Amino acid sequence: xxxxxxxxxxxxxxxxxxxxxxxxxxxxxxxxxxxxxxxxxxxxxxxxxxxxxxxxxxxxxxxxxxxxxxxxxxxxxxxxxxxxxxxxxxxxxxxxxxxxxxxxxxxxxxxxxxxxxxxxxxxxxxxxxxxxxxxxxxxxxxxxxxxxxxxxxxxxxxxxxxxxxxxxxxxxxxxxxxxxxxxxxxxxxxxxxxxxxxxxxxxxxxxxxxxxxxxxxxxxxxxxxxxxxxxxxxxxxxxxxxxxxxxxxxxxxxxxxxxxxxxxxxxxxxxxxxxxxxxxxxxxxxxxxxxxxxxxxxxxxxxxxxxxxxxxxxxxxxxxxxxxxxxxxxxxxxxxxxxxxxxxxxxxxxxxxxxxxxxxxxxxxxxxxx
Numbered sequence: 001x002x003x004x005x006x007x008x009x010x011x012x013x014x015x016x017x018x019x020x021x022x023x024x025x026x027x028x029x030x031x032x033x034x035x036x037x038x039x040x041x042x043x044x045x046x047x048x049x050x051x052x053x054x055x056x057x058x059x060x061x062x063x064x065x066x067x068x069x070x071x072x073x074x075x076x077x078x079x080x081x082x083x084x085x086x087x088x089x090x091x092x093x094x095x096x097x098x099x100x101x102x103x104x105x106x107x108x109x110x111x112x113x114x115x116x117x118x119x120x121x122x123x124x125x126x127x128x129x130x131x132x133x134x135x136x137x138x139x140x141x142x143x144x145x146x147x148x149x150x151x152x153x154x155x156x157x158x159x160x161x162x163x164x165x166x167x168x169x170x171x172x173x174x175x176x177x178x179x180x181x182x183x184x185x186x187x188x189x190x191x192x193x194x195x196x197x198x199x200x201x202x203x204x205x206x207x208x209x210x211x212x213x214x215x216x217x218x219x220x221x222x223x224x225x226x227x228x229x230x231x232x233x234x235x236x237x238x239x240x241x242x243x244x245x246x247x248x249x250x251x252x253x254x255x256x257x258x259x260x261x262x263x264x265x266x267x268x269x270x271x272x273x274x275x276x277x278x279x280x281x282x283x284x285x286x287x288x289x290x291x292x293x294x295x296x297x298x299x300x301x302x303x304x305x306x307x308x309x310x311x312x313x314x315x316x317x318x319x320x321x322x323x324x325x326x327x328x329x330x331x332x333x334x335x336x337x338x339x340x341x342x343x344x345x346x347x348x349x350x351x352x353x354x355x356x357x358x359x360x361x362x363x364x365x366x367x368x369x370x
Contacts, residue, residue, distance in 0.1 A: 014209070017238030019146045021075050024266050024326060027142040027239065028082045028258045029072045030247050031063060032368065033101040033135065039361035041067040041106055041135075043114035044098055051096035059089040064121045065135035066114040067106075069093065075144065079259035079331035086251035094369070102368040103137060104172025104186035104246030107348065107360055110134040123221050127194055134176070136186040137247040139169060141258045142239035143265045148205035150269060151233040154240045155208075156201040157268040158231045158261070160277060162244050163285035163298045164315055167308040168335065169257060170293040171246035171344025177357060183293030183345040184246050187286075190228075195219065198244070198286060199229045200279050208233055230286075240265065244286070248344060249367035256335055259328030263319035266326060275301045293345050294338075312339055 036042045043066035052060055061070045071093065073085040090100060113132050115125060125132065145151045170183035182188055190196040195215065202208040212224045219226060225236070230244030242261050248254050268274065281299050288296040289308065297305040300314075316335060323329045342350075352360045 016148060016235035018148050018151055018235065020238045021144045022077075023144055023146045024262055024269075025075045025077055025144040026079070026082060026258045026262045027073050027075055027237075028086060028254055029070055029140040029142075030086060030102070030251070030254050031068055031070050031135075031137040031139070032247065033103065033106055033137060034067050034069055035099045035101045035361075035365055037099065039099075039101065039358075039365050040108070041110055043067050045069050045116060048093055048096050048098050052092055053095070056089050056092035059085070060093060062116050062118065063135065064115055064118075064124055064132065066116050067110075068135040068137060069098075069100075076258075078327035079255040079262070080327065082258050083251045083255035083331075086254060090251065090368075099365060100368045101361070101365045102171075102247050102249035103344070103348070103364050104170070104184055105134055105136060105175050105189065107172075107174035107177070107352075107364070108357055109176050123219075123226070127219070131192050134189065136172075136189045138186070138190075138243060139245040139247045139254050139257060141242045141245075141261045142234065142237060143242075143262055144239050145265070145269075148233070148235070151235075151240050152202050152205050152208055153272065154265050154268055155199075155231050155233050157272065157274040158240065158242055158264065159198060159201065159279075159282055160274045161261075161264055161315065162198065162230055162242070163282065163289040163296070164308060164311050165242065165245050165257065165261070166286060167289040167292075167294050167296050167298070168260075168312065168338055168343060169245040169248060170290065171248060171348070173345040173348050174352065174357075174360070179349070179352075182291055183296075183343070184290040186246050187244070187290035193228065195226065196228045197230065198279060198283055199232065205233070246344065249364055250370060252331075253334055253338075256331040256333075259323055259326075259331035260316075260319055260335055262326055262328060263323035263332075264315070266322040267318055270322070275299075277302070293343050309339060 045062040076082040172186040285298045
């Protein structure tokens, strides 16, 4: 079934790949919806995998929902390379006859969930049962780090940036044809799943391993990749992975978020400066970001909360010199555009308010196809 015996479970990260690639390289993973010509969901994930050309097969994977697919870059030096690779693999998927949509949740009626029959997903289906009602589409960014202790330090620090990243990327206000009132309803959906959470700060790598090992045993899963924390050290890839964000329609947007995370990781390695907020305060800011998007107020230190736009501008100023050193300064212009024009949730509501749900679905599919 979905659980393993104790002897079959894999301890977390005793063998790792930290330092196996140049530090501060990035990888971007985007979960996208599969739709038909009328922009309705279609369960074609496995069919896409069968039809895609062999040269791009490693860059595409199915997810537990058959109406969803994940596209991945390789190890990239900067956001421009990541955007090119995402665009290339999107073209390869479209060449199979598939159509893609980039939204944190499908805004219309998603119908009965169609799930992929795959051994990895058996424990997930057993644990989540009726919670698996609609495919949540996230954006995941990996940053290469040189050693395990740096991985823990960067992951601890990135926790403080998660509320802002959630506000910038909020792109799922609608679910089953209704406005949820949230900027990111996807965040609320995945919060109902086990092990989708903000982890506490870890003392060191051994502390991370201890927590991961206990959770692996408690959940009865095979390894730490079933711990879907919003940010986590990823020993198998030698990265820190930031996960708690809605996917964006355009590859340039997803790569730009990657550039911001890359620059913030570089800043934290060079000048550690995380304010040391409690997990509870970060969680509340995280909720505020999912509820209000760029209109949220976010914690910045022990005694101060500020508007998300103000936090974003201050954070960008910290990040820009590091982005310039890493070749990602131009990509941050996409972040400036989001601050000027609004995030995906605001656009979805604007299009829906002007032209209705069918127009919103077409707009998302067209922007994703571009």
